[in-house]
Amino acid sequence: MLDYEIGSDYIKIRDTSSFNPQHILECGQVFSYAKNEEGYICFPEDKFARILKRDYGYLIQTSTPQYFVKYFDLDKDYDLIKRGLGRFEIMKKPLEFGSGIRILNQNLFETLISFIISANNNIPRIKKILLALRETLGEKTQYGHAFPSRERILEVDEEFFKSIGAGYRAKYLVKVIRQVDEQTLESWRELDSPSLSKNLLALAGVGEKVRDCVMLFGYHRGDVFPVDTWIEKMYNSSFSPLQNRIKMGENLVAMFGDLSGYAQQYLFFYERENEK
DNA sequence: TTCCAGGGATATA
DNA sequence: TATATCCATGGA
Secondary structure (H helix, E strand, C coil): CCCEEECCCEEEECCCCCCCHHHHHCCCCCCCEEECCCEEEECCCCCCEEEEEECCEEEEECCCHHHHHHHCCCCCCHHHHHHHHCCCHHHHHHHHHCCCCCCCCCCHHHHHHHHHHCCCCCHHHHHHHHHHHHHHHCCECCCCECCCCHHHHCCCCHHHHHHCCCHHHHHHHHHHHHHCCHHHHHHHHHCCHHHHHHHHHCCCCCCHHHHHHHHHHHCCCCCCCCCCHHHHHHHHHHCCCCCCHHHHHHHHHHHHHHHHHHHHHHHHHHHHHHHC
16 A cells, blocks of 8 residues: 655655656546646646655645545555556556556546547647636636636537637537536446446447546546557557457456456556657 | 547448 | 448647
8 A cells, every 4th residue: 555644735655666647647547737847737626736756755735635645546555456467468567667657536527528528639639628628718726727617618619619629529518518517427426337338428429438538537447448549559469459449448358357447557658658 | 741649420231 | 230431630
């Protein structure tokens, strides 16, 4: 288990074997962060934190430390997860390469909107579009703009989403914002995975891949394996090739079980970083 | 210039 | 159920 010290405006992490901000933030699960000369800054919802490298490990500066304990999943035992995945030969190098990965506990509404925008898009552009969404509709805070509420987004139209670069996804965003609210998404936490899957797939702009990302990065479900273009390449070079991404996901979940989501993140990070 | 990015919706067979 | 095509945008 990760050992950390929490104060009124900080978290200190001395054990960095399963905590590395670069691994956590750049493994593709989140778009609301930035890197600067000091380290990383995170701005989920209306919160804010700096993550700074120190000689003892990492210092997280924030006025809401309890929020970020949950956000960074600090109370979960990643050594256990890595031991479970270490049994698979294909995971050995990715586990070493992304040893500091943790799956964040992200806001459901923000995750849903973010991954609808992610469809057939690239990460720098996704970040840019989401930042524009914050800065035009989000409430101004001490450190920047919060992620906008559903009520605020209800006021804008398709042309607005096009103006911030969402392209053809604009119509999905206009529709989905009218299909669900934050409370409904929260109420789905109690559903089993098949029911949750069915509800998510009924939303505009949500297909199999976006569903899996929302289930993993929002609902923290381990029994999904999002298959994107990077995972598809990995799959077809490691296993007998398939064209069907849905079938790939099924096979990968059959292999990794409840650790599928975690396995996916180590593999995605490894594949994408080594392509750069 | 063409290809590609954390794909989804729709039409067609 | 399975495959083909269209869809905005910008960087490589």
